[in-house]
Amino acid sequence: MTVLAVQGVRKSFGGVRAVDDVSFALAAGEMLALIGPNGAGKSTCFNMVGGQVRPDAGRVRLAGRDITGLPPRRIARLGVGRSFQIAATFASMTVRENVQVALQAHRGATWRFWRPADSLFVAEAETLLAEVGMAEQAGRAAGVLAYGDVKRLELAVALAGAPRLLLMDEPTAGMAPAERAALMALVRRLATERALAVLFTEHDMDVVFGVADRILVLDRGRLIAAGDAATIRADAAVRAVYLGA
Numbered sequence: 001m002t003v004l005a006v007q008g009v010r011k012s013f014g015g016v017r018a019v020d021d022v023s024f025a026l027a028a029g030e031m032l033a034l035i036g037p038n039g040a041g042k043s044t045c046f047n048m049v050g051g052q053v054r055p056d057a058g059r060v061r062l063a064g065r066d067i068t069g070l071p072p073r074r075i076a077r078l079g080v081g082r083s084f085q086i087a088a089t090f091a092s093m094t095v096r097e098n099v100q101v102a103l104q105a106h107r108g109a110t111w112r113f114w115r116p117a118d119s120l121f122v123a124e125a126e127t128l129l130a131e132v133g134m135a136e137q138a139g140r141a142a143g144v145l146a147y148g149d150v151k152r153l154e155l156a157v158a159l160a161g162a163p164r165l166l167l168m169d170e171p172t173a174g175m176a177p178a179e180r181a182a183l184m185a186l187v188r189r190l191a192t193e194r195a196l197a198v199l200f201t202e203h204d205m206d207v208v209f210g211v212a213d214r215i216l217v218l219d220r221g222r223l224i225a226a227g228d229a230a231t232i233r234a235d236a237a238v239r240a241v242y243l244g245a
């Protein structure tokens with residue numbers, strides 16, 4: 001099933017063509033990596049899917065529904081999760097409470113009625129925390145977590161919104177190589193188990209090649225290659241961009 005279909009999107013900022021006629025599709029359970037040098041247009045693509053940037057041309061469809069130019073909140077409600085965009089956690093609350101708040105916000109309950117003592121969504125919060133390997137840390141304050149655990153908590157918070165598509169723009173920025181691989185392996189497992197579509201970008205090519213089903217390569221706003229790891233590794237245009245040859 002096609003979750004995301006991006007068709008001929010373009011975006012210019014002043015005279016700069018940030019994204020120039022890019023098309024791709026993403027199926028349920030699939031992890032698609034968007035890679036390319038700095039300034040290639042990756043974040044602009046993420047922002048056009050998430051609604052933060054309105055395309056100058058082209059369409060974005062989510063499960064067949066045209067979402068082009070809708071505001072970010074509506075797109076989120078339709079099932080697009082965006083993790084790691086902002087510091088999504090509340091330091092003084094426990095890990096479990098952070099997920100409870102996210103569950104409650106997603107179900108439409110009004111925030112101001114939430115109090116830490118509330119027992120709403122405790123079991124669901126703990127299930128989500130177990131999924132990201134944080135069951136043991138449910139009662140700890142989010143503010144004292146190690147960086148890699150904050151990232152996993154942010155993932156649980158994103159999952160609380162029951163997304164069918166997860167947008168991850170440089171989710172592992174600032175992490176050590178082993179932590180990066182572990183976080184993306186977790187995302188890989190969740191994508192498969194939950195039939196979650198994931199669009200991500202990541203600088204570590206070993207991680208990209210290890211977890212992505214397919215890879216798209218952008219250079220100066222244009223899609224220069226698409227395919228599986230073997231195809232991308234062997235692609236002459238990709239080598240030229242990355243090796244400067």
Ligand code: ADP
Binds near residue numbers: 014042043
């Ligand atoms: P990437 O994420 O691949 O590094 P971006 O999508 O952030 O690339 O940027 C693509 C191009 O668009 C760059 O030249 C960048 O300077 C420009 N750009 C991105 N966002 C803006 C903006 N809000 N205003 C002006 N220029 C922008």
Ligand code: MG
Binds near residue numbers: 042043
């Ligand atoms: Mg970027």
